[in-house]
Structures are given as structure tokens and as C-alpha cells.
Amino acid sequence: MQMPTTTVELCTPSEAILLKPSLINKAIGANPNYAKAYINRGNTYYKQGNFTQAMNDLNTAIALNPKSAEAYNDRGNTFNKEANFTRALSDYNKAIAINPALAEAYNNSGYIFGTHGDLAKAVLNFNKAIEINPNYTDALNNRAFSYFQLKNTIRLGRTCAKRKN
DSSP: OOOOOOOOOOOOHHHHHHHHHHHHHHHHHHOTTOHHHHHHHHHHHHHHTOHHHHHHHHHHHHHHOTTOHHHHHHHHHHHHHTTOHHHHHHHHHHHHHHOTTOHHHHHHHHHHHHHTTOHHHHHHHHHHHHHHOTTOHHHHHHHHHHHHHHHHHHHHHHHHHHHHO
16 A cells, blocks of 8 residues: 655744744643643743743743653753853752753753863763763763863963972
8 A cells, every 4th residue: 555645844943943832832721730741832932042931831840740850950951041050050950869860960060060160070960971871972072071171271280380380
């Protein structure tokens, strides 16, 4: 039996993002207690740069399911984008406490530590993410960059010490 051929016109990625919240709204309308739908819609708003609405949906997801490591991790990402690094790290730590195998939360924590100059903690977190998922390219890349920065920091320290002597 031959399947009929159908031509489908695909929308651009930005159009797809704009369509997605309305589709998720239907899921929320059908079941307003479905935390995963709020996470998905929150992530869509996040990708659109609407961090206030993303935060609202992720807060709702956490209220509906306080054991959702994904919701805490994603809310941490939103806090990070809003430059609220303390709250971001707190959410990543909650995500890890709920699901110690969530490599993304370790990677995200490492990223914050690295961007704030705590390269040793950054590397520890990237190592943990890679231990969980050896093929996690973001963590592998972030760890390599942190090692590079750490090596340059040590080299700079040695150069300064030589100049003092």
C-alpha cells in the first residue's frame, strides 16, 4: 500500500515559537493542574525573551509540582537571564537535590561560577555534569573554556610573582 504524499509548508523558527504558547494554552485549558504544560509554555516565553511570563509559568509549575527538578532548573535559567545569580544557583541546587542525575543543573551552576570567576567550582560542576552524561557537549565545552581560563590565571599569577622578585 502506498501512502499518499502531502506537501507541508513549514513555518520559520520564530513563527513556530509564536505559535507554541497558543497550542500549550489548549493543554492548560484541558488540565490546569498539568505542571509540564506550564514548564513548556514558560520555556517558550523564555525563548521569546518574555522573562516575566516565563517566571510566572515556572512558578505555577513549581506550585503544582514542587518535586519538578526541571521546573527549578528552568526557573534558575530565568533568574540567570535576569542577573539574579543567587536565586539562580539556589534553584539549580534545588533541582540537583530533587534529581541528582540532572546534568543540566550542574552545567548551569558551573556556568554561573565560571562567569563570576570561581573557576574551581565551575570545573567541579562541569565534571559532575560530564560524569552523568559523558557526551554532554555544552558541559565539555564549558569545562574546556574554564580550564583555559584557569591556566591563564595561574600563568598570570606566576608572571606577577616573578616580577615582584
